Amino acid sequence: MPLKKEECDNAINVLEQTIKALREKDPIKLRELSDRTIHSASTEQNPGSITSAVIIYTLSKLIERRDYSKIKNWDKFVTKFNSLIKLAIDALKKQNLKAYEKHLQKARKSLESISVNLKQYIREIIQKASINKSSKLYEHGISLGQTAKLLGVTEWEIAEYSGQRGIADNSQNESIAVEKRAKIALEFFQ
Amino acid sequence: MGKLTKVLILESGTIINFSMNGLIYIIEELKKKFDGKFLITSQVKYETIDRPLKVPRFELEALRVENLLDNRVIEMPSSLGISEEEIKRETKALMEIANHTIKQDGQWIKIVSEAEISCLALSSILTKRGIDNIISIDERTTRILAEKPENLEEIISKKIHQNVKLITGADFSAFSKFKFIRSSELAYVAYKKGLLKIKGPKVLEAALYATKYKGSSISHEEINALKKL
Numbered sequence: 001m002p003l004k005k006e007e008c009d010n011a012i013n014v015l016e017q018t019i020k021a022l023r024e025k026d027p028i029k030l031r032e033l034s035d036r037t038i039h040s041a042s043t044e045q046n047p048g049s050i051t052s053a054v055i056i057y058t059l060s061k062l063i064e065r066r067d068y069s070k071i072k073n074w075d076k077f078v079t080k081f082n083s084l085i086k087l088a089i090d091a092l093k094k095q096n097l098k099a100y101e102k103h104l105q106k107a108r109k110s111l112e113s114i115s116v117n118l119k120q121y122i123r124e125i126i127q128k129a130s131i132n133k134s135s136k137l138y139e140h141g142i143s144l145g146q147t148a149k150l151l152g153v154t155e156w157e158i159a160e161y162s163g164q165r166g167i168a169d170n171s172q173n174e175s176i177a178v179e180k181r182a183k184i185a186l187e188f189f190q
Numbered sequence: 191m192g193k194l195t196k197v198l199i200l201e202s203g204t205i206i207n208f209s210m211n212g213l214i215y216i217i218e219e220l221k222k223k224f225d226g227k228f229l230i231t232s233q234v235k236y237e238t239i240d241r242p243l244k245v246p247r248f249e250l251e252a253l254r255v256e257n258l259l260d261n262r263v264i265e266m267p268s269s270l271g272i273s274e275e276e277i278k279r280e281t282k283a284l285m286e287i288a289n290h291t292i293k294q295d296g297q298w299i300k301i302v303s304e305a306e307i308s309c310l311a312l313s314s315i316l317t318k319r320g321i322d323n324i325i326s327i328d329e330r331t332t333r334i335l336a337e338k339p340e341n342l343e344e345i346i347s348k349k350i351h352q353n354v355k356l357i358t359g360a361d362f363s364a365f366s367k368f369k370f371i372r373s374s375e376l377a378y379v380a381y382k383k384g385l386l387k388i389k390g391p392k393v394l395e396a397a398l399y400a401t402k403y404k405g406s407s408i409s410h411e412e413i414n415a416l417k418k419l
Contacts, residue, residue: 156247174411
């Protein structure tokens with residue numbers, strides 16, 4: 001199914017700004033761009049939006065923690081990564097979603113293999129980014145099972161993370177009064 | 191043995207919650223006092239046993255849950271003669287309704303997965319057989335969708351900064367028949383029945399917060415209300 005025009009324009013804009021923010025080593029901008037992607041990921045649920053949300057968030061973490069300074073070929077990586085993002089943008093402009101997703105997957109792989117020494121560490125950050133994004137999707141009203149499926153993480157990982165984010169602390173969460181629910185539970189076990 | 195009249199359906203979240211909190215014994219203790227069965231669907235088994243058995247970090251927890259199944263504390267629906275096929279069929283029908291409820295800009299949003307809906311499907315089958323049942327589910331989307339779908343419309347609209355539309359047809363009424371509790375209410379029942387291993391004035395509060403921080407969608411306000419009951 002093709003992406004809606006506004007979604008497509010938004011994704012292109014996010015990727016174009018990612019190129020710039022990565023060049024400028026701007027973690028706040030990258031985080032903001034990742035969050036913007038998650039809005040459309042929650043409604044469209046296309047693999048491309050989800051992959052870009054995860055990789056942009058991972059980049060924001062690597063820059064925020066100044067991990068990039070430990071990576072010998074960082075500048076080379078940025079050039080390669082940004083060229084893959086440009087290809088993803090071109091694919092999006094042609095509404096070629098398959099190519100768009102393929103280039104983003106390649107960008108993710110280039111991130112994973114950025115440094116032999118930090119390979120495991122970066123994988124962990126990507127995994128944490130996936131959990132963070134799952135939790136965000138859950139916050140957007142998508143069920144825990146569905147977000148786990150979309151991000152390829154286990155419900156065990158999301159349960160703990162989302163439990164600490166205060167997602168349940170809003171008035172819409174209470175769909176029946178807690179007193180009534182407790183009564184139902186007690187009566188059921190009588 | 192008399193006719194089975196009650197079933198507690200455990201969704202993944204409740205099992206994961208108790209397991210991560212070291213409170214899995216609550217399920218065992220409640221079962222001893224319960225005149226009925228505790229059931230899980232194969233999708234829940236996959237998420238709580240089969241899949242975590244392959245993840246070193248969760249392997250021990252998965253083994254503990256598997257132990258519950260081996261000891262028949264929790265059982266599969268086949269123990270009541272309910273086939274996989276029947277659950278799959280009902281799951282598919284309910285998924286079709288649930289995922290055609292919220293629309294944004296002409297497009298349906300896929301809000302739930304088979305994992306959660308399989309529990310609703312099992313509940314629906316049990317109800318048709320005249321067996322009273324309740325679903326223990328910690329995640330909020332499925333619960334809110336069934337109990338107060340307009341809240342879900344509000345949550346999504348607010349989060350994506352665009353209005354989404356809640357569209358519920360006649361067949362959506364099936365959702366209003368499901369009964370839900372969370373691991374927090376199960377911990378509350380265990381407390382009321384004196385089944386918690388730790389005693390003392392703060393134990394209920396501690397148990398409720400423990401469930402909250404491992405994924406039960408209960409608010410601080412609701413915890414305070416439960417403490418006062």
